[in-house]
């Protein structure tokens with residue numbers, strides 16, 4: 001039945017008053033209204049028909065309900081168009097393919113690729129990744145989409161090689177023209193509390209705009225040539241967290257975060273540090289990402305001594321490094337905030353996995369820089385952080401502070417060179433604490449400033465430390481955290 005419907009012109013204009021295009025809320029309401037009416041029609045249709053006709057293989061009540069709505073002029077966004085659809089947001093979920101037609105996201109009931117003619121060329125407007133073809137999702141932002149035609153799973157006739165025509169040609173043209181393609185993904189859901197196959201059903205989520213990056217031909221399991229299109233999601237769109245098959249009650253997680261940068265460290269950290277912004281259009285300040293402190297020219301990072309422990313440094317009585325921190329092994333217990341921590345290091349015989357080398361292995365958690373409502377940028381972790389874990393070093397240029405020169409003072413300045421630490425905000429009730437650590441040199445005037453978890457920290461909670469906390473070593477060297485009135489990026493003083 002739907003083939004006949006598809007042949008009809010999709011041009012019926014809604015007879016309800018259409019909101020102005022710049023009236024965002026009005027447009028969203030308009031779309032929602034159309035969807036509500038469609039769902040009501042579908043429910044009535046299902047109630048009217050007895051279960052016997054429902055069993056008929058070819059009866060598609062979802063499509064029939066959409067046709068009723070079309071007759072009444074109750075469809076919206078009826079003209080095919082490229083790009084976003086007014087009133088439809090990334091992450092919006094639809095109960096069936098016909099609902100995509102109702103809102104104008106994808107007008108075809110069956111075909112996966114929809115296209116339109118523009119300047120004499122056909123261009124793809126949208127694709128539905130329904131899972132019927134062997135489409136492959138390598139990462140949330142990359143989709144390999146199989147072309148249409150000749151698939152023996154849906155076409156019982158003898159399978160034929162796919163041809164570069166209709167939807168396939170449209171996707172190729174979209175690649176050449178660089179036009180955006182809407183992607184709608186089918187996801188499997190289950191009735192709450194069950195995982196039985198028969199209780200699963202498919203819904204469709206609008207995943208946003210993609211560009212076609214490349215295409216090629218592959219020989220598939222039935223021996224026929226199929227087209228493969230590699231699509232890449234346009235950056236700057238809200239992120240969708242896709243789970244495995246979901247309970248009916250759980251929505252795919254959509255946040256309003258726009259990704260400003262996929263990795264602010266530009267590959268220098270062990271794992272990427274994403275920058276996201278759900279507040280305004282600001283981008284993070286330009287600076288040179290460094291994983292290590294930059295010392296002044298005169299400074300030599302030398303270390304004398306070190307331990308000879310060949311079997312770990314757990315025995316605090318025999319490890320000279322551990323002995324220097326009064327026999328308290330690293331950060332396992334509450335350490336006096338003024339203590340300088342001596343970690344084992346370059347001149348030690350113990351292995352790099354020694355328990356007294358906690359803060360030398362770079363970041364361990366998926367940190368994310370995000371825009372806060374009132375404090376500029378902040379840092380959070382996308383995963384759970386157990387208490388006392390190492391978070392990051394505060395990296396910057398070690399500058400000699402002229403004002404405090406008499407007191408041989410230094411400042412770690414992260415304005416031009418720094419790491420993720422430069423974005424961590426202040427709090428009087430923080431979840432992080434700072435420690436002065438020595439591991440690669442002996443100069444107690446310029447220890448590393450390391451941040452650790454004060455408590456167990458759930459995912460997505462902002463990480464903060466007390467800028468005004470005073471930490472120092474037994475020689476009287478102190479670290480004073482950055483003052484709140486300092487320009488962003490200027491780091492804690494060491495005075």
Ligand SMILES: C[S@@+](CC[C@H](N)C(=O)[O-])C[C@H]1O[C@@H](n2cnc3c(N)ncnc32)[C@H](O)[C@@H]1O
Pocket residue numbers: 374375376377378421422423424425426427482483484485486487488489490491
């Ligand atoms: C080390 S930076 C932290 C990152 C900073 N928020 C940014 O946008 O780059 C220190 C600066 O952040 C701001 N800041 C940090 N914590 C704050 C807080 N609790 N309230 C208001 N501003 C804060 C202040 O401007 C401070 O000088």
